[in-house]
Amino acid sequence: MDSHLIDMNGRLGFTKRFPYIYRGYWHIGSKIDDLKGIEHIVPLRKSRRYDVPLHPQQTVVQFNSTYLETIGRNDRRRGDAVVVSGALAGLGIYMLIPFMSFALEDLLNGDYFSSLFLVIVSLTVGIVTFLMLFAVSTEVLTSRHYPVRFNRKTRKVYVRQYNKKVEVFNWSDIHFYIFYMKEDADIRGVKFASDGETIEAMFALPFHIKGDEEELIMHFEFFTSYMSKNEKQFLQAKNAVRYVYPIHKYRETPIQSLERIKLEFHFDHMNMEYPKETVMPKYIFAIFSPMIAIRYVGRLISMLTCYRHRFPEAIEAECKIDPNDPYDLNKYLPEGNLEQNNKLFWKTVINLIMFLCALILLLFVGAFLIDMMGAARPHGDYPSLVDKLWYMVSLGWLP
Incomplete structure (x- = not known):
């Protein structure tokens, strides 16, 4: 089962209604050493300095002296x-x-x-x-993002789960592990029951990758540095951020949607805060342009139909930002942030035209396959979808 439908509790959206079909992903209440669907786990220590670069990987939504908020694990697959x-x-x-x-x-x-x-x-x-x-x-008529918010002052972590529940963790109670699955790996924060083995609650950090432990550690170190009481480590985390993604405040624009889709086509074993260094060769985009076009349409639909997430008032009261905070990166955008790059406009227009052409081609392929199935049916003839699609694309409906 593809992990893009797994929520941060390790449960599918279907699970409450169909618990027996997706029983293998019911991680809450399971022993940490007896998880189905997980190939193996690697423990991480919050108190240890791993002496690696800090890689936010374009996951930061809000950054200030009070809290750090990120996207959910599955944002890159949204749509x-x-x-x-x-x-x-x-x-x-x-x-x-x-x-x-x-x-x-x-x-x-x-x-x-x-x-x-x-x-x-x-x-x-x-x-x-x-x-x-x-x-x-x-992915429609739900929250635009599933925030994970780390509060340095209260030492709490607030997580908006996919089941719409907001869970609050004490930083001191969280144990972190790298979870290796068949399709990729991510970092989970786990809260144990009193026996120290049974999972009581769980969430995931936003970045995931296939089989690169060092890159996951770099991502983990970014969060532990932010939550550290050492000011030098906090500043290192702040300086590591080049992009903020203000989905908490504004609906994602079509340009932003395209840029988020293109994150899947970066070398994610490198620091994606510097996209010019990590982006794959242009011919990769040309080869995968039909798939990009399809995913882009899905993301646009998802973002247009979803609403802004709001934490409860009690949590927002605990997360008040100093209006004079010099480290508020949403107020003082870091160099390289998307909102500062006006040159993206025409490049995006060209990409959209290319993707639209690829999407039309795919629609014709799909219509042809459906017509083939219709022709194989007994009991009479059926109208041709290819003919109808050509009628629309060729503007035959115009007077």
Whole structure:
């Protein structure tokens, strides 16, 4: 199961309704050494200096002397469920209606075996379609981001989980581990029950990568340096930040959406705060432009339909920022921040045109495949989606 649907408790959005299907990801209440779906874990120590560079990896939403707020673990994949699960749900609905009509027709004609078979197929397609629609609901009409907020003064961590619950951790109670899974690895903050082994609560740091322990340690060191009571370490964390992502205040712009999608095409074993050094060769973008276009559409839909997250008033009261704080990076933007780079506009326009062309091509491929399935069905002819799509794209509908 792809981890992009796993919430920071290690539970899927489906789990409360379908606990037996996704039982392997029910980590809360499990022993730390007996987690299903985890290949192995590596403990990290908050008190240890790992003597590595600090890598925020473009995950910072707010930075000041009071608290550090980051995006959630799955921000880089935001919108994927909208397009993938949405497309599968649309295909399921497209198939479901004729299957049900064929089943009814066979029943009326006395072909009970064929009717039963089509009913079973319809139920299967219906269940899969429902699950896909539920997956879409995890990225639409929900929070624009799932913040993890580290408060230096109260020594608390506030986490907005994917189940919409806000959990509060004491920094001293959190044990950190690198969790290695089949698809990638991340860093989890774990709170144990009194026995010291059973997981009582859990959240993830925002950056994840496939199999690079050193890079994860660099990311971990950024947070421990920020939370350190040593002023020098705090300043090192502050100086490591070159980008802030103000999703807490403003809806993500189309330019920002594209830049966030492109983070997947950086060498994430390097410091992505310096994108000119970490970006992959341009031909990589050309090769993957159809996929980028699809993901971009999904992210736009997700961001346009989601709302701004707000912590409860009691938490905000604990997180008041000094209006004269010289280290408020949302007020004093660090060098290199996206909002200061006006040259991105025309580059983004060109990319959008390229992605739009790639998306239209993919729509034609999808329409052709659906027409092929329609042609294989019995009981008559069906309208061609390719012809309808060409009618729209060629502007044949204009007077």
